[in-house]
Amino acid sequence: MVKDKLTSYKFPPPKAYIPALSNQTKNTLFNKVRIFTLIICLICSFSSEVNAQKILICDAVTRFPIKDVEVKADRILVGRTSYLGEIILPKTFNVVSFRSNGYLLETLYRNEVPRDTMFLYPSENTLNEVVVWGKYRVNVDQISSNMPRRDLKDFGYIAPVKKLINGSYDVATMLDKRLRRDRKHVTKLREIFEKLDGKDPIERAYTKEVEENNVRNVNR
Template identity: 45%
Template structure:
């Protein structure tokens, strides 16, 4: 009878063990030291701040958790990403706000490709000593794999390119924009000249 009561109590307490909250350590991504006073928000609800040891207890059921502290880039992680017990925050000084890339020279890729020396795995084979027969080349799995890979890539690129004489869409858009800007500047000059008459 006593064993049955103990088993019954264990069965009742077993689901409660899985509802245990999870403790997470929040560390600096560069120095790997714990960070104190990190604001933790789970599913929009404020959980609290980390302790001086960098520890915070998260509830068992949540979808996303956000970690924020001044001087660090904020992190928003899903539940399965937080289950690894340690969250790293990286200093904000290592992050770029925005990157602007400007081009100063237009390069025609097709023309450049025509001038490049031909090194084609499909057409040129390494020289062999026995009149075209090379047992090492026949047994080379990497060479055969590379040939198949190049062949399939060429077919894919032909489909992507469509016809050979089509103009590159990026270059076409760039030329149209340049023509529109030129037409706008000419129109502005003409408008400035007209009121002076």
């Protein structure tokens, strides 16, 4: 009977022996975990700095940093500058805007953003838009007489030669003027030669040639 009870009794499994850790071992493990966590944080912060861009925003006149400048990237608020005028921009964006009281709104594309320093201009005594109208007048009489006539025509001070409908120059008028000029020149030359010997120069040359031929024939 007793034997049957002993055989039917189930003994509990033996407990695993876990040695007690000393304080030095605990401190060593804690330091290792702390160092590992610090390394992970440094890696994450380094990767975030690589992806982002840190810029400094200053006054364009005084060159001092501007704090509390509202910065938006693609119309999404990124943040405000610190008292040192610094802010970190995201890695990817298309348009970024800088707004601050007393300064003009500045909106730039991604490729226009400077690498390190951004300047804002004070809005005091500044006009947003200026329209200037003017008319330049020139007195032709005051133009230098040494200026070529061709340049005067090119600049519109002298009307160009009249053209036909097809765009070609009026050749007939040009030749007619040249013909009248040549006729006057020939007439003056004839008058000069007539005063010299009373003969036409062509007739005189012909007469001289005939006389020379007659002399050659006689000598033969």
